[in-house]
Amino acid sequence: MPRFFTVKNVLLTIALLLLVILVVRNAGSDGKLNPAAGFLRDGLAPAYHLMTNTGQKINEWVSYPVALLEASRDNRELEEKISRLEARIRQEEEVRQENKRLKRLLEWQEGKGQQYDSVVASIIARDPDNWFSTVTVNKGREDGINSDMTVVAPTGLVGRVINVSPDTAEVMLITDPRSGVGALMQETRAPGIVEGIASGSVYLHMNHIPANIMVTEGETVITSGQGSIYPKGIAIGAVVDVNKVTSGLFKMATIKPYVDFNRLEEVLIIK
16 A cells, blocks of 8 residues: 555544534634634635636536537537528529519510410420520420410510420420521511521521612511411511622521520410
8 A cells, every 4th residue: 555545644634634624613603713713724725726726627628628519519500500591592582583584474465465365384495406496395285285386585586386295395496497487677677587597506597688678787677477377576686787698689687586595494375
């Protein structure tokens, strides 16, 4: 056994503890310590102070990792809450943008489109081989959609329905090279045929414009109504360039469509 735990040391420790108890019990009843108790407390004060500080340090050492864990947990919870709020904001912004587009379609129906019976449809797919050729919409035969129905947007002509299933329809855009639309220059009334350009260009060509009719840049092109597909007076685009063809008998104009086909998401099908 270590020398510290000898019988003599143990007895001295017990005697010291008894002395402390005795001194404290015999403290003055008037709230004042007797000289022995005062001396003992003052003598042990540094030890009390050391023990108190040591206890505080130990408590800090023990509680610090716990505080770190709690802070880390609170930080994760805060990050998750922020992520949920950001996702909600994005979702609400998407709803707001959709409502904005649908409002424009409704305004067209109640304004220029009052003479037509039309139905709103959303684009659900695009032709992967040619971005500017065809699109698929979420309305079909069950919604009264048939082939050769005209498809428009609030800004102008989109194309026509080329085939229909019970729940979907495929629309050929006017940018497709296979498309042909009877058209007129709105101011000069010069006739022509608007066709798509190969290689997926967003521009159109208006061919067979009589050479003797003046055509100016910026002039609006509309549907002529000739034939049984496209109603008359629907805006197509604006002239950006005019050239004479080789024969000299006709002119050809390059047209920029009013519809932004890159950003097209909803359309109106005229029934």
